[in-house]
Amino acid sequence: MLQTDTYRHKGMRRLLVEELRSRGLFSEEVLETFQRVPRHFFLDKAFEEWAYQDKPFPIGHEQTISQPYTVALMTQHLAVKKREKVLEIGTGSGFQAAILASLGGRIYTIERVRALYLSSKSLLKEMKFSNIQSFYKDGYLGLPEFAPFDKIIVTAGAPEVPSLLPKQLSIGGIMLVPTGIETQRLLKIVRTGENSWETKDLGEAKFVPFLAGTRPS
Secondary structure, three states, X not given: OOOOXXXXXXXXXXXXXXXXXXXXXXXXXXXXXXXXXXXXXXXXXHHHHHOOOOOOEEEEOOEEEOOHHHHHHHHHHHOOXXXXXXXXXXXXXXXXXXXXXXOOOEEEEEXXXXXXXXHHHHHHHHOOOOOEEEEEOOHHHOOXXXXXXXXXXXXXEEOOOOOOOXXXXXXXXXXXXXXXXXXXXXXXXXXXXXXXXXXXXXXXXXXXXXXXXXXXX
């Protein structure tokens, strides 16, 4: 059952949005989406008081919900337009998928931890996100059966760019992926042709590790 979204929650959300706005990095469209999506729905009720702080929080299974700044930055660089097909690797709590779906994208999201897959799928369905499809799979494989995608977003840090994912982009499509072992860099990859891609380094990043395979519990 969904938590309630009170005037107090909405007020805390407004303060978070103003904090993000003060950075001068985000479009009004992205900021309005953060105002619409209740982040506390995606956290354990024990963390409800801190849901609108600009901090990551644990969601169990050695995973976290990213800090709002990170989600906003990824969302800004991905620039999702209505009806675009978006592949997300690492559903986690489901918050990033909800933000992208609120922008009008058609979201295909993969989670490797079964418990998180089940909980996020149930929550997103309860929130009436009909434009999100959830999959319990190995994210390194992507979803070739649904490719090509206009956008791909990876929300875990890979040692290097997973070889199969850039090939699932449409020509002109954008992929965001954090890479590195000791330190991570957020890369923006644009597919420029059938066999060509351009890569831009967007700066330092910090994500949980991108692991292969699935985890049944």
